[in-house]
Amino acid sequence: MTITKFIPCVACLSLLLACSQAPEPAVADFNSEKTQGLVLLSGLPALGTKDSLAIVELDPESAKFGEILYEYELPEFDAPLHHLYYSPSGRLYATGLGTQCSLAEVKLVRSASGAPAVNDVDCLNTHGQVVGEDIMWHAVDGTQYMFVTFMGGTGLDQADGGSVGVFNSQNNELVTIIEARKSVVGEGQPYIMYPHGISAYEDRMVVSSTVHPDLATGVGNAVTVIDLNTFEPIENIITEEAKPVGFPSSPVEVLFVRPSIVAGAQPAVLVNTMFGFETWKIPYNAEAKTFGTPEKLYDGAAAGTGVPLEFYGNEEELFISHAIPGVVKRYSLKDLPDLVSSGEDIQAELGAHHMIFFETASGRKLIAIQNNLLNLGNAQDNDPTDVDFIAKLNDHSVTVHDLITGERLGAVNFKAKFNKGIDNIEALFGSGFVHHH
Template sequence: MKLKFNPLSFVILLAFSNCQNDNHNPDLPHDSTFYIDYRSLKGLPDGIAVIELDPEAPNFGHISSKLELGVGVLPHHLYYNQTANKLYTTALGGSYLYQIKTEKDKNGQPQLVNATPIDTGENKVGENLFFTNDGRYFMTFMGGAGGPKDGSIGVFNANNNQLIKTIKAPIQDNPNQFIMYPHGISVNEEKGIMMVTSTIHPDLTTGMGNTCTLLDMNTYELKETYLVADSQTDMSSPVEVLLLRGKFPQYALATTMLGGDIWIAPYNAVTKKYDAFSKIFDGSTQGLGWTLEMYIDDNSKLYVSFADPGKVLVFDISNLPQLKLLKTLTADKGAHHMVFFKTKKGKEVVAVQNNLLDIPNLNSGTISVIEIETGKTLGTVDLRTKYGILPESIEGTNGPGSYMHH
């Protein structure tokens, strides 16, 4: 089936990626150079790089700019603010959150200049961000203050990056409503709600989660904690959540990292919460596991990455709760984050970053560039072999490289 993207405005309208709003800035150009967070495999500093990802470009796979953040910083997710004039990266180590200064050289090519650490207070292990229209941003901290069942949400002033509040709700205080190991976050500003996932302890062994928690985004009060698993003992590790909003059907979607599935919950206008989650796609029936990221395009297509064995599945979400599989794209083991763009010859492609935390068998260390219509891999950059680094995340250099991420 042919995916009908607007050939001129696809990437421009892929607004405000990894988190933010659903407004589109038609003045944002886009090209085929991208920012990647990376970790060094040689004991050198981790950092951010600018890389060319158009297989039709003569310098395909070339890194033109690098910014080192430090040994063990492990930058993790790249984000733009609401107006795409500030770039941030979260980090699993170091200062956990940085604002990145960039500029253009004389040829208009992006250059990385410096990184400013942001004070996250007691909050450790930075994961996801979500910028709201009222001048705040929310950040999940999978490590919280460092306890074995910890986790927190930081609320920041988007103008000065000051920490306003830390939201904590320990499972020890209330086993029915809690925040623990939060990773994914999504916000529906119109409804005044946000949801976070409970994934896994940062050391990947101390504990795992199997829930998502709904909060009031203004009072910060917890509204409900939902089971997103086959049973209370099924540690499915929900990793990302997406509260569909605007023109899309009003559902919550969640991916389970260890469950390998996609779950769905309908919004209830009476309770002003979501009803219970149910499994809408079982990865094991398709030989798939480690479900990770979700991206929505402007035409009700859902892209979901499965790190094992390295696939991106494309679904139609126009008739939810029915989820129709349209096609399967083949990437590499560890398929994770994505960006969308057009090649110089006009081919509509998705670039897939293939690495999950350098976990064995999920750490190819490549970026696959796949033509969406045909499913053909047009090019692969092997960062492990070529540069001795692993890509951790990916983002556009002229604004977000996707339409809606979470």
């Protein structure tokens, strides 16, 4: 069965064509690195290429648009690195979908010409935790930790595995593993299974229960609440209604809406369900520290979208990517935790996933969207790691759009141009977004 059978009709393209007056260019002071993206690229086995970390120019106004300005070949791991994150102190980390390097620190330096370069990729000791997904830095009782979700937990052979690694954010050493397998804790007890998305507010953390890394053994349908005072799971909340593809809902990314993101906002957790095609809101009472009944805010099956993935925010809007048909929906930040549309969808490509925001030398505000779900191979290319339905959600491109109008200004197809897939995008100069979960 393939998910693509359930691809709903693509919503009509209706771009806003309102013109914006570009401010006077300030080229002399312009930091050109603001338009450069840091991308994780996957070698495609049948095309003879290797995994790499590259810096690519994404300013459509630049003569170098779409060019790789710098590339660092990564060691051969059993699965690609998948996510990049800048820590609050500017250190760069990557999570990996395999077992050999599930969490790494990437050491960036500058050469004598000032050009950025990778000095080293240091795979960190996760103490057996595998398939790293998301990272969040969060302070507990005044101490900052690096929390990492490991969808494979402490072993891929576990049918109900999954863990949250708590690391010392200074020296990267493991502090503790938060793990609560269903088969261990017993029926009715709070569990952690295949955690992927992660978000936190004060002393409460939520992680999603997505899918076993082998994409076959099991699929989750809940989020887990973790008490950060004890580092113990205390509650599971199911976010599932329709099953448009017949699988459990597979919550993927979560966003704890909190006052630091939206001043005065009523705290709540937003949840995207990968196979449920839905976005949910779980209200949170910060005084009582209780979560309310989940409410479905968005139904992709009805609205013609599927596989909602990421939450990204800038100062004014929240953006949610939907891999099917490849759109980014936009919502007013001030209205969170409710989803109030702030404009037309940005029409990307199949697999719309990660994104960054930046400004060009001429002052134009842009969004670049990575259109690729996962690089696990493609039967058409005789890739040994093929997972067909995922391959169909891989356009292998980054599309660049005017942030205000959504107009597409350019596209870079990494498979066509470099024989590689693209796993992640991050802005070279800082994170390229304000909020990301």
